[in-house]
Amino acid sequence: MADDGMLLNFAISDSVIKPEAKFKGGTWRDRLSAKKRSQHRVKPGDGSNKPHESKNPNKVAIGTRPAKRQRTESGGFEDGGDRERRPRSQQQQSQRDPRHFVSSLFSSNPEPQNAEEPKNEEPIEDAKPTNAPLIDGIDTFTNLGLSPSLAAHLLTKLELKAPTAIQKASISQLLKEESDAFIQAETGSGKTLAYLLPLVQRIMALSKATKEAGVHRDSGLFAIVLAPTRELCKQISVVLENLLRCATWLVAGTVIGGEKKKSEKARLRKGLNILVATPGRLVDHLDNTEALDVSSVRWLVLDEGDRLMDMGFEEELQGIVSKLDARQRPSRVPGVPTRRTTILCSATLKMNVQRLGEISLKDAVHIKADPEDEDEKARNANKDEEDFFRVPAQLKQSYAIVAAKLRLVSLTAYLKRTFIRKGSVMKTIVFVSCADEVDFLFEVLSRKHGERGHKKNDDGDDEDENEESDDVKKEKEKERAELSPHGTIAPGSAFSIPANPVTLHRLHGSLPQHIRTFTLNSFANSKTASVMVCTDVAARGLDLPNVDLVIEYDPAFSADDHTHRIGRTARLGRDGRALIFLQPGCEENYVEILKRGYRDGGKALTRTDATEILKRGFGGTSEHSSKNWEEKATDWQMDVERWALENPQYLEMGRRAFQSHVRAYATHIAAERSMFNIKELHLGHLAKSFALRDRPGKINVPGLRPGKEETKKDFKAGRGATLGKRKAGDDSAASNTDEATREAARKMRAKMKEHMGGGASEFNLA
Numbered sequence: 001m002a003d004d005g006m007l008l009n010f011a012i013s014d015s016v017i018k019p020e021a022k023f024k025g026g027t028w029r030d031r032l033s034a035k036k037r038s039q040h041r042v043k044p045g046d047g048s049n050k051p052h053e054s055k056n057p058n059k060v061a062i063g064t065r066p067a068k069r070q071r072t073e074s075g076g077f078e079d080g081g082d083r084e085r086r087p088r089s090q091q092q093q094s095q096r097d098p099r100h101f102v103s104s105l106f107s108s109n110p111e112p113q114n115a116e117e118p119k120n121e122e123p124i125e126d127a128k129p130t131n132a133p134l135i136d137g138i139d140t141f142t143n144l145g146l147s148p149s150l151a152a153h154l155l156t157k158l159e160l161k162a163p164t165a166i167q168k169a170s171i172s173q174l175l176k177e178e179s180d181a182f183i184q185a186e187t188g189s190g191k192t193l194a195y196l197l198p199l200v201q202r203i204m205a206l207s208k209a210t211k212e213a214g215v216h217r218d219s220g221l222f223a224i225v226l227a228p229t230r231e232l233c234k235q236i237s238v239v240l241e242n243l244l245r246c247a248t249w250l251v252a253g254t255v256i257g258g259e260k261k262k263s264e265k266a267r268l269r270k271g272l273n274i275l276v277a278t279p280g281r282l283v284d285h286l287d288n289t290e291a292l293d294v295s296s297v298r299w300l301v302l303d304e305g306d307r308l309m310d311m312g313f314e315e316e317l318q319g320i321v322s323k324l325d326a327r328q329r330p331s332r333v334p335g336v337p338t339r340r341t342t343i344l345c346s347a348t349l350k351m352n353v354q355r356l357g358e359i360s361l362k363d364a365v366h367i368k369a370d371p372e373d374e375d376e377k378a379r380n381a382n383k384d385e386e387d388f389f390r391v392p393a394q395l396k397q398s399y400a401i402v403a404a405k406l407r408l409v410s411l412t413a414y415l416k417r418t419f420i421r422k423g424s425v426m427k428t429i430v431f432v433s434c435a436d437e438v439d440f441l442f443e444v445l446s447r448k449h450g451e452r453g454h455k456k457n458d459d460g461d462d463e464d465e466n467e468e469s470d471d472v473k474k475e476k477e478k479e480r481a482e483l484s485p486h487g488t489i490a491p492g493s494a495f496s497i498p499a500n501p502v503t504l505h506r507l508h509g510s511l512p513q514h515i516r517t518f519t520l521n522s523f524a525n526s527k528t529a530s531v532m533v534c535t536d537v538a539a540r541g542l543d544l545p546n547v548d549l550v551i552e553y554d555p556a557f558s559a560d561d562h563t564h565r566i567g568r569t570a571r572l573g574r575d576g577r578a579l580i581f582l583q584p585g586c587e588e589n590y591v592e593i594l595k596r597g598y599r600d601g602g603k604a605l606t607r608t609d610a611t612e613i614l615k616r617g618f619g620g621t622s623e624h625s626s627k628n629w630e631e632k633a634t635d636w637q638m639d640v641e642r643w644a645l646e647n648p649q650y651l652e653m654g655r656r657a658f659q660s661h662v663r664a665y666a667t668h669i670a671a672e673r674s675m676f677n678i679k680e681l682h683l684g685h686l687a688k689s690f691a692l693r694d695r696p697g698k699i700n701v702p703g704l705r706p707g708k709e710e711t712k713k714d715f716k717a718g719r720g721a722t723l724g725k726r727k728a729g730d731d732s733a734a735s736n737t738d739e740a741t742r743e744a745a746r747k748m749r750a751k752m753k754e755h756m757g758g759g760a761s762e763f764n765l766a
């Protein structure tokens, strides 16, 4: 299995790195050469310095380096242009420690395999937005059958003038008929209101049917909305509360965990008409809270259906559906339908959504945006692939083929270039594959270049050792504390300029819930330029305003996840940009997947030149300043490597991040694993983008994040674990560690394997 292969990759045998033999005498260079010879990296007398051909362009085998190092433009040596500038203590450390290896940024990097496609001579017309409200004047909320009071509320209080195409389709369908439904539409097309509006309208109408006191919070629970994460539940509940401001007699509430169950019980006891919940928490209350009476529930919504399944909630969902069936009774409120309507909602149509449909829906109608509402060109292009999921047409995507060694420096350069002018980009999300990488990038990107400060030794002289000084530490802590009490927000010092300061956020599922909420709200409400580095915990459903750019620094675990990630921008007809980092070699084939998301075969998908990113990020825009961009980039990288080397906590962070990243890499879904082949990863080069000089085989950080031991076992067994994901994504479920839950998770894993041949793991969220 690929997973096993990955583990083997970690263990570089002793025959490659032997225990150090002591070399004495001569200069340090002589000693280093002797050491290398003993390690078979330089073969004496072997006249051919020719590197042996590696089949994989990404893989440059250890020992392929030419014996004679070339000078770089900066005048330093390849394999350490930095060497001259390094303090003696580090040079000695590097010599002493056989695990360290300082390689040059710009040597031995594999070239992209696929040549850039010829540029289209004709300018590409900006595509018409496909998820915008219908502004033709014909389609209004009133025309679709919403009550005048609700339509007026939408217009005056929520400033929603016209429905989107999916809202038009779903409102007319769900108001007219009582059949189950599957709503499928692009990201950012307003699916939440597409199911909430008809539902609220129907419940509001019950009040009119009740002549006496009308419907109130004690009249019964009529609707339940289930969503996979607390963040999403909260978001849905805010939209719902806003809608219900025009029907104040109706009461909505949430049960999503993260607070005392007692308070949730009290809320249920007081009475609710609409409940938003995570599946784990709802199951808990169905089993243990007498006050939760579901006999009148007539609408059940399963939002982000594929995610609910991905996260291993099948068993819970099955249980919920059968309990609702079993407990359903005729309602005392006139006008309440006799049968329950179930609505499944998803932006992507995966196998597991179909399975969820089988569990929950009966004779469901498939609701999609009416093709008549699309512009003609899109309609024609779409004819043959009607069911294929599309990204919003106005979203401009690009990809950059960046070699492993250059990843970190390229990300920084791209962010520098993005925020060079105030106001051009407000918010950017950077997606990575694991929590450890989020934490590591957060530290690197919030760091000022050269930030260390010098320590004085006892004689009052500057010490060679450049560990971050107490002053720097204190200043950093103060700055962060001002921005956030939790250490999740910091100035993005590595890439922002004084004229346009950017705030950096970090978010992942291993953070406590209240910190996640705080950080997300802060990013969402930020009125200044902001970047959020996060895992896929923020990929689904979250509606964050003014996200102009999404960077996939690590590609998503599946094309579906990619679609959701980039869907955080270009919402509701607005513009948006997305950039994905791919490595030379097999990853380049992913471009075909990117193209499939477009109706026109991907004309709007462009390649961003990786060298250009560095040139513009480090060299600036003028010809003069751009000259020494290579030197500046090298300087920056070396500075980060030294900082990591000198500060044990950051070094450990880098190592953890590297390890988790490689493990996460092995969890791409089976169908896409040929494009993300762990065996093709050059671990040594990759380590550099984690500021490491360690040899990969020597990177072994003990102690994983809490709860990952289980995953590790699963991983070793070659199974994509969903249990970990669930822990991270919905902590309410984490409390359910009983036998039944484990069994459910085991079954789910088997199912995932069956459906997708392996698949995602906890890395999606944690």
Ligand SMILES: Nc1ncnc2c1ncn2[C@@H]1O[C@H](COP(=O)(O)OP(=O)(O)OP(=O)(O)O)[C@@H](O)[C@H]1O
Pocket (backbone or CB within 6 Å): 133, 159, 160, 161, 162, 163, 164, 167, 185, 186, 187, 188, 189, 190, 191, 192, 193, 347, 540, 541, 542, 543, 567, 568, 571, 572
């Ligand atoms: N008719 C409308 N007019 C203007 N804005 C709208 C309309 N409908 C929804 N919106 C706004 O559009 C944004 C996106 O809506 P929503 O989150 O429901 O999209 P979605 O389709 O569920 O996206 P995703 O698939 O990413 O979850 C929200 O901010 C919402 O307030």
